[in-house]
Amino acid sequence: MKKMLFIVLFFAVLALTACGGAEATATPASIPAEFVGKTNPLGADAATAGAEVFKVYCVSCHGERGHGDGPAGAGLSPKPKNLPELAATVGDDYLFWRITSGVPGTSMVGWKGALDDEQIWQVVAFIHTLK
Numbered sequence: 001m002k003k004m005l006f007i008v009l010f011f012a013v014l015a016l017t018a019c020g021g022a023e024a025t026a027t028p029a030s031i032p033a034e035f036v037g038k039t040n041p042l043g044a045d046a047a048t049a050g051a052e053v054f055k056v057y058c059v060s061c062h063g064e065r066g067h068g069d070g071p072a073g074a075g076l077s078p079k080p081k082n083l084p085e086l087a088a089t090v091g092d093d094y095l096f097w098r099i100t101s102g103v104p105g106t107s108m109v110g111w112k113g114a115l116d117d118e119q120i121w122q123v124v125a126f127i128h129t130l131k
């Protein structure tokens, strides 16, 4: 019985550390297997279409230049990420995964469903044009 309690406590602690409250997600987190190694099937010119997607779906929180300073992002905790900074440290598979699936427990929802894969890759291409 004691052992059972220990196991329950162990998983409770694990769950708590995994969620981390309102702390920003440590990046880069490990990419799920089905996303690892994915590369953008579109050329760099997809960034033009990506700019439009970004304007409609992302600017409100991430800001015009993706610095995480959009008006709707101001009151959020954690704050929207600075995307050019992040893009310098992670691969396209990471970006595609996060935009598709979101960051659980934050205002960053997954965009799968709202956007198709092509639009997500367009926006990934656009993020690379940000400074």
Ligand code: HEC
Binding pocket: 023, 024, 025, 027, 029, 053, 054, 057, 058, 059, 060, 061, 062, 072, 073, 076, 077, 078, 079, 080, 081, 083, 086, 095, 098, 099, 103, 106, 107, 108, 109, 111, 123
């Ligand atoms: C409602 C506000 C909101 C909108 C709209 C939004 N984001 Fe986010 N985004 C966030 C927040 C908040 C975070 C920070 C999450 C964290 O710190 O873990 C984030 C994080 C990210 C990250 C980094 C995830 C990581 O692992 O660090 C990427 C990439 C991203 N957003 C891309 C996008 C794209 C592309 C769009 C548009 C399709 C978009 N976001 C729309 C709020 C938003």
